[in-house]
Amino acid sequence: MQTDHAAVRGPDRADWGGRAGPVALGVTGVVSLLLLWQLLGSLDVVPRSSLPGPWSVLRALPTILGDQDFLAGAADSAAATAITVVVGSLVAVAVGLVASSFAFLQRPTMVVVNTFRSVPATALIPIGVLIFGLGMEMKVSIALYAVVWPILINTIYGVATTEPMRRDVARSLRWGWWRQQALVTLPSALPSILTGVRVAVGIALVVVISTELLGARYGVGTVLVQYTQASRPEVVYAGVLLLGTAGALLFSALVRAERRLVRWVHHD
């Protein structure tokens, strides 16, 4: 009976891949994928020129890490992402709070958001290049366009979930608009806003790298394009691997910071 239950249950929701299980299993998984990667090359399923083996990619890591252009580019991309997220969050949260405070603005705002959101920011890169050139301005403005919508939507959703009781209390205490926003609405909406910001970080990174692939003067994307044109695929793969690792680390750090910041929220 007991074993039967275990067989039926399957892993818990929080368990799968989220928390580190037995490390040995994780390592086995990675190693098996590396072997598959090696086999794909050795058996000539995919030509070496398009998929270099894991060894040569590993050996290319020092090359890309020692490349000054790559490091400077990484700093540039990180700066663009950071500026975008900070400015975007400030603007979107402010607009979101104002839009949700007035009943007649709520739905019309969602209509505007959904209309503009449906044009992917990456499609706007060519026009951004024409207006802002190939520098930081262009990257940030295109990424801002992408980032504002998810934060705005999450702010409006978050405010909508504010407990009506708290709002009534604030009103019966005759608090002004500012005080009510700062002490009631914003704390209630914070978990939702932070989720929006986390999503926004990912989007900003994608858009910034896209602008670099499509012509921005500096950045990791620009360097990767140069290596592609110099036909050094192993260096390109090493760079992608590095960026993926950085992205994964950033993402888990954000999740942890988010949990810490809104510890007072009940997780159901």
Next chain:
Amino acid sequence: MTSRTTSRITGATMRPNRAAIALRRTASGVGNLWLLALVLVLWEIYGRVSGSLFVPPISRILQNFGDVWLGGPASHLFLSDLFWSEVTTSLSRFARGWGLAVVVGIGCGVVLGRSRVIAQMYGPVVRFFAAIPNTVLLPIAVQIFGVASNMNVFLIFLGSVWVVMINTADGVAGVDPMWLRSARSLRVPRWVLYLRVIVPAAAPQILAGLRVSLGIGLILMVISELYATTEGLGFQIVVAQSSFRYLDMWSAFVLIGLIGIVLNLAFGRIETRLLRWQRRSGLDAL
């Protein structure tokens, strides 16, 4: 007799009510558009006053949109030849890449959600791939496939498969154990367990993943066509840019936006239809 009269009465009173509700709904739907209209009017004024080449007034963009993408014969649904050749090219790439991502994502997600061992082996890897900024894979996709349609399909697939997989695994792992036990005690065959219990129970979360992946897929469709291709919507933008036809660029943006809206609406329809059994929370009213 009495029941008949009451039913007739309620029927009689219901009909104008329903019409009134429908009318009110359309009225409020139109009423919600005022802010959008205001934004577009401000754009129009800005475009006219600044006289900027790069940001033309919206009326000229829409006029150009009509000239370039519409205006075909009735047999072509009033859409131009360019529309048919470019949009079908782009959308067929999208459909192939996204369709493959849905099949592979749900398949692998169910396996990950059901088997604790496999989840512990490959869960971290899947999360790693999901965290890679998608567009970084563009150079790799070009490396493997060259400038061909398969490159776009591959990128769309690789970008959207992880969200589907993670959401499916989350949903499958979270299926109420009681349902599984009931199914087990009814001795349903394995495939019935999967098709009639596990996948439907995980459907809300799977569909949420599909919705996110839809957006990602569209973005990757456009960006991969901007980066390297010889046909498709993104290519039209590149051509318009390099030949200084800014109006054409803007009307391509409008078209891409419309495609996004139509796909999202269609998906929303399918979603509410598939999830009719689920009690909706108040937030969906927004």
